[in-house]
Amino acid sequence: MTSTRVSALLLDLDGTLVDSEPLHRRGYELFFAAKDWDVPDLDMFTGRRALDVFATEPGPWTGLDPQAVLDEVLAHVPDEDPAPVLGARELVLAARSTRTPLAIVTSAGPPWVERSLTSLGLGLDSVDLVVTALDVVAGKPDPEGFALACERLGADPTAAVAAEDSPAGIRAARAAGVRRVMGIATTHGADALLAAGAAEVHADLRPLAPLLGRVSRRP
CATH class of the missing domain: 3.40.50.1000 (HAD superfamily/HAD-like)
Structure with missing residues (x-):
């Protein structure tokens, strides 16, 4: 020893x-609502880079530019500390x-x-x-x-x-x-x-x- x-x-x-995490989840929920997309299991984003998720996981974002999708999500995240x-x-x-x-x-x-x-x-x-x-x-x-x-x-x-x-x-x-x-x-x-x-x-x-x-x- x-x-x-x-x-x-x-x-x-x-x-x-x-x-x-509540702020980030709210951002995702608002983003998906604005897109009129079904909200996926948001646990897939927890702890991971959103770019990796959008690039590798199947979803309504498939085929779109991951960075452009992420930029839209970030625009919906509440501006709170x-x-x-x-x-x-x-x-x-x-x-x-x-x-x-x-x-x-x-x-x-x-x-x-x-x-x-x-x-x-x-x-x-x-x-x-x-x-x-x-x-x-x-x-x-x-x-x-x-x-x-x-x-x-x-x-x-x-x-x-x-x-x-x-x-x-x-x-x-x-x-x-x-x-x-x-x-x-x-x-x-x-x-x-x-x-x-x-x-x-x-x-x-x-x-x-x-x-x-x-x-x-x-x-």
């Missing part, structure tokens, strides 16, 4: 740091105080990251690294984003802790070698998150801060 501290904290954004998930600001500050490398790994773009952090009363300088949809070729559930975060932070993924609210995100972190992926049950039930590979499931982020700086044992 060897002892190790948490090598990095890897946080999803939407549904994990901020409870923004997202609400913080309980414990989000405290977790980021705990990472800073324990000198735990911290990355946001998200399917969103840079402007939404900055706006979301602002809603927490934080700035971009509160995190060490941001990996967005623009930084990867393949989005979640592909592990590229989490692997890139660990590489840039110089962190051992097997000693990292990740937090995700979607099955796609959990699968991505696990595939990148992160063993301790915390499911945050803001948008999906515990059963779905555990089935995707979450080590634990919590209602919010408050249980995560005590993990930072702690020495744990692993094979």
Whole structure:
């Protein structure tokens, strides 16, 4: 057995740091209503880049330009700041105080990251690294984003802790070698998150801060 501290904290954004999924879902609903299209199961979008969904999943958008479809969706998303998930600001500050490398790994773009952090009363300088949809070729559930975060932070993924609210995100972190992926049950039930590979499931982020700086044992 060897002892190790948490090598990095890897946080999803939407549904994990901020409870923004209701805003995004409302945008999709308004978009589909404007198109007079049936509303699909919106869970297919959770945790994934919308461009990937529009490009690969069958639907009324098939054959259309994915970027043009996404632009229309974004025009329908309510222009509101997202609400913080309980414990989000405290977790980021705990990472800073324990000198735990911290990355946001998200399917969103840079402007939404900055706006979301602002809603927490934080700035971009509160995190060490941001990996967005623009930084990867393949989005979640592909592990590229989490692997890139660990590489840039110089962190051992097997000693990292990740937090995700979607099955796609959990699968991505696990595939990148992160063993301790915390499911945050803001948008999906515990059963779905555990089935995707979450080590634990919590209602919010408050249980995560005590993990930072702690020495744990692993094979």
